[in-house]
Amino acid sequence: MRDITGSTANECAVKIAQKYTESTDIVSLFLSHHGQTQFATGISGNAFRRKGFPNSTAPNHLHVPAPYCYRCHYKASYPGCGFQCVEAIADHIEYGSSGSVACMIVEPILGNGGNIVPPPGYFQQLRKLCNEYGMVLIADEVQTGIGRTGYMFASELFDIQPDIITLAKGLGGIGVPIAAVLMKSRLNVLKKHEHSFTSGSNLISLAAAQSTLDVVAQPEFLNDVKLKGEILGSLLNELPSKHKCIGDVRGVGLMWGIEIVDQDGAPDVHKANEIIETAFSDQRLILRDSRYGYGNVVKVRPALVATDDEIAEIVERLDAVLQKVG
Incomplete structure (x- = not known):
């Protein structure tokens, strides 16, 4: 229908x-x-x-x-x-x-x-x-x-x-x-x-x-998304060891999210929104928030046709934003 x-x-x-x-x-x-x-x-x-x-x-x-x-x-x-x-x-x-x-x-x-x-x-x-x-x-x-x-x-x-x-x-x-x-x-x-x-x-x-x-529907297209998703997930999972504000990294394919927390592990909505705003203003990186800004998860969703280099650049820019926001 x-x-x-x-x-x-x-x-x-x-x-x-x-x-x-x-x-x-x-x-x-x-x-x-x-x-x-x-x-x-x-x-x-x-x-x-x-x-x-x-x-x-x-x-x-x-x-x-x-x-x-x-x-x-x-x-x-x-x-x-x-x-x-x-x-x-x-x-x-x-x-x-x-x-x-x-x-x-x-x-x-x-x-x-x-x-x-x-x-x-x-x-x-x-x-x-x-x-x-x-x-x-x-x-x-x-x-x-x-x-x-x-x-x-x-x-x-x-x-x-x-x-x-x-x-x-x-x-x-x-x-x-x-x-x-x-x-x-x-x-x-x-x-x-x-x-x-x-x-x-x-x-x-x-x-x-x-x-x-x-x-x-082409098998090679979907397989490519799977492979790029593994790359994206691997790169994002390197970030928690560098940034204490990341409590969890989760996702599948090209649909990922990083949970932003405070020093006690509680949801840090303010910092999540600050990351998204800084990403756009400083890095021209478009990220999405969760729950229309009421949530503490930063969503990372590259285009399905993004290249491996573009995915790496997305995470590099995100890393720089996290470093600045602290």
């Missing part, structure tokens, strides 16, 4: 799940980001984004802790944690939902939330839980899809086995607006009047998507 943005694609996916299951409630993760519309803001896991917009909060939105191993909600340690972050979802459903749960929507890597990469086995446990409760599992691949992790879909990398995948952003190549919803055939339940948009079949967008897929 063709859409315009990640927000509308995720809304479409939820509509499909609700109609198919004849249930209402939506489960999503703390720190998640599923779009900018009121609906997408409502199912996203950042309360500050709903401030001042009462219509973006509804009783059928159920938020649960994210698989954030570096700052585990349950103060547990992987792999001996027993996946408490998954086990507890059953309690949230039992005591916090209406008893009519349609779906769970999850980003393979929580991008805006802080480049949070779930531990091995997490998605397999989540799949079992969804099967147990009859929930549709939606993988929001708006940020992770179309080669960003070195795979066409991060669902392949993590073996998520979702029922629905949503796409946008990279699908348009250079930013041409287009989104899509991929689903198992049994979920093709919406009638045309239940989800449609004026520009939903824009021919320019479709041409851009086709051209992008023609390139990214």
